[in-house]
């Protein structure tokens with residue numbers, strides 16, 4: 001984490017790129033993992049269907065995947081530069097590419113929470129977003145339909161974001177709620193819960209995981225309502241493998257649940273064909289925007305689970321996927337931003353663009 005909050009200029013090259021590599025230990029191993037994933041050797045990487053590990057295999061792929069989310073060695077400067085050429089900064093490309101793609105279109109903004117709107121911290125209960133970010137998100141909702149798409153439960157993320165004027169797709173899209181009237185702190189209106197029948201089994205698995213992992217110092221199980229997270233961030237790396245084994249052992253009793261991995265976290269969720277990408281499709285349909293070429297969805301996310309949404313945007317061929325990452329990573333996103341500070345800048349730019357003098361937007365009134 002030491003360098004994760006360092007901010008670099010958007011058009012990074014030369015020295016900037018070299019500095020970024022310090023914040024990016026082991027990105028090469030991340031790319032390698034994704035490559036192996038494509039060969040079907042490591043489940044759960046960007047090109048794989050997420051699935052539970054086979055009970056008979058070792059937990060090495062799990063540990064490898066978690067380690068890849070916490071890189072340990074530096075890639076070549078050229079590799080980093082090549083990656084940023086393939087996934088240019090959404091700030092550097094704003095005027096030329098993004099604004100021009102958005103011209104005359106209805107922009108819809110989808111935002112992941114952890115690592116995108118809020119910096120990654122050790123304690124998941126302390127992952128607050130800044131007031132500045134909150135104001136920027138509020139401004140976004142004044143000009144564009146907007147949604148938070150997250151692995152967190154809706155209640156939890158709503159308590160962090162504190163805004164009722166946007167859509168929330170919590171539990172990796174398995175709990176979708178719509179905006180309520182302004183200035184209310186009540187959770188939003190229920191739109192879809194495709195995994196409702198799994199609530200009892202998730203509750204049971206939560207208890208089993210807490211019990212099983214309680215002897216591992218630093219391990220923590222988070223209940224995200226329709227899915228669970230087992231956190232590795234505060235666990236000594238030597239204990240990652242046994243901890244992953246514990247999680248797998250519990251899952252053997254729950255064949256209806258599957259395992260995916262995120263940033264130093266294993267996520268347990270119902271084995272249904274539903275993910276953040278499906279949630280984005282559902283929300284676009286709900287908003288009456290499905291299949292319309294005059295609509296431009298913009299999705300910002302930092303985690304592997306956001307790749308499902310990037311894929312959906314890629315399929316539509318006219319969405320803007322933005323990966324938030326300092327490190328080169330295999331991704332379906334077209335653009336990149338380094339961290340939540342750059343996300344803030346991007347959201348401000350988007351509103352500024354909407355309110356430019358030549359635009360017909362009623363910005364002065366809001």
Ligand SMILES: O=P(O)(O)OC[C@H]1O[C@H](O[C@H]2O[C@H](CO)[C@@H](O)[C@H](O)[C@H]2O)[C@H](O)[C@@H](O)[C@@H]1O
Nearest residue numbers: 113114120121122124127150151229233263265
């Ligand atoms: O979809 P997201 O909004 O990105 O949620 C994914 C997971 O985010 C949270 O965990 C991550 O952030 C924590 C706080 O910064 C950090 O401690 C943890 O290591 C990260 O993985 C959340 O706590 C998980 O439940 C979500 O699954």
